[in-house]
Amino acid sequence: MLNLDTILAQAGSRWDEKTGAISMPVYHSSTFRHPGLGRSTGFDYSRTRNPTRAALEQTLAEAEGGDGTRAFAFASGLAALDAVLRLFHPGDRIVATEDLYGGTFRLFEKLLRPYGIDAVYVDTADLEQVRQALEPRTSAVFLEVPSNPLLNVADIRAIAALAKQHGALTIVDNTFLTFCRQRPLELGADVVVYSATKYLGGHDDVIAGVATTHRPELAAKIAFLQNAAGAILGPQDSWLLLRGLKTLPLRLARQERSALTLAEWLARHPRVARVFYPGLPTHPGHERLRQQASGFGAMVAFEVADPAQVPDILAGVSVFMFAESLGGVQSLITFPAVQTHADIAPDIRERLGINNRLLRLSVGIENVDDLRQDLERVLE
Numbered sequence: 001m002l003n004l005d006t007i008l009a010q011a012g013s014r015w016d017e018k019t020g021a022i023s024m025p026v027y028h029s030s031t032f033r034h035p036g037l038g039r040s041t042g043f044d045y046s047r048t049r050n051p052t053r054a055a056l057e058q059t060l061a062e063a064e065g066g067d068g069t070r071a072f073a074f075a076s077g078l079a080a081l082d083a084v085l086r087l088f089h090p091g092d093r094i095v096a097t098e099d100l101y102g103g104t105f106r107l108f109e110k111l112l113r114p115y116g117i118d119a120v121y122v123d124t125a126d127l128e129q130v131r132q133a134l135e136p137r138t139s140a141v142f143l144e145v146p147s148n149p150l151l152n153v154a155d156i157r158a159i160a161a162l163a164k165q166h167g168a169l170t171i172v173d174n175t176f177l178t179f180c181r182q183r184p185l186e187l188g189a190d191v192v193v194y195s196a197t198k199y200l201g202g203h204d205d206v207i208a209g210v211a212t213t214h215r216p217e218l219a220a221k222i223a224f225l226q227n228a229a230g231a232i233l234g235p236q237d238s239w240l241l242l243r244g245l246k247t248l249p250l251r252l253a254r255q256e257r258s259a260l261t262l263a264e265w266l267a268r269h270p271r272v273a274r275v276f277y278p279g280l281p282t283h284p285g286h287e288r289l290r291q292q293a294s295g296f297g298a299m300v301a302f303e304v305a306d307p308a309q310v311p312d313i314l315a316g317v318s319v320f321m322f323a324e325s326l327g328g329v330q331s332l333i334t335f336p337a338v339q340t341h342a343d344i345a346p347d348i349r350e351r352l353g354i355n356n357r358l359l360r361l362s363v364g365i366e367n368v369d370d371l372r373q374d375l376e377r378v379l380e
């Protein structure tokens, strides 16, 4: 088995035997000729299987775990999540991380709850809270590790073991660290989901989602759901994702280094009240992430001492861009309380620490001195 960076650098490069193309062709074909009655080239109709998407899914499966692992590409991260959550039925209960991505929370509350699937939210960084939330009808534990935006870290191995004892699946949203840093299937999780819009794509030019599993019965169900509900990733977007994946290890390493530099600098800044970055030894998730991951990612959140400064910071940045999303080569700054987490009730947001002083940085690949000077200027 090749190393991860080799697999990713050659994503889609050895697929086209006919021409030897080393860039995966984009198969804009909705349907495929049959050689004869009852015969197939392996491709019949692109919702079911498309060559460009298949090359992407094969790369992702190899990157996630190889042997027996399968990956499925969807039209967005939420489409991937929606497909995975269709594994469950009315009456089922899901225990979830309380400071979830806002769109995931909305999916749980506005689509699943009316359908009869109840989510209960706990601080999944606290194993005892997870233990107490598990009941006989709990069918899954859903984790975001680290969580968004406060970067709390759940113990995936311990929670997966606990869930298994209860006959519940463990699903991990691994968007923030990716398989380059954290490998939930190897820690005992059953399904991993990604917003591939973020680090996997990495260039803020495509909306995409991925689900992976190494459990054959779950893979068969997700494959069925992908085709039956049809929220597939198109061939052009599959190609963009193949292109992005090639440089993921390089991007992430650089982004992570800059994130640590900025987090350390922010932690010393007089106008900054608190910094949340798991790479800092003072972060409560630091030790756990050191054990279960091989890096700390490039997301940094911080609280300014004076909330009146927030509008000026957002309007004043000139290297960071004030925009939602994360994980791309370009650095972004977000105000979670009114953007990514607006769907969470204000009192819950406040309790979780997603308050009017909290800003979130997605650190890109720009020169870190330019990023630091940009923040220095707007904080003054």
Ligand SMILES: *Cc1c(COP(=O)(O)O)cnc(C)c1O
Residues within 6 Å of the ligand: 076, 077, 078, 079, 101, 103, 104, 144, 148, 173, 175, 176, 194, 195, 196, 197, 198, 207, 208, 209
């Ligand atoms: C963005 C995001 C999602 C949703 O993905 P889309 O591609 O925007 O549909 C889910 N989980 C996390 C952690 C995210 O950051």
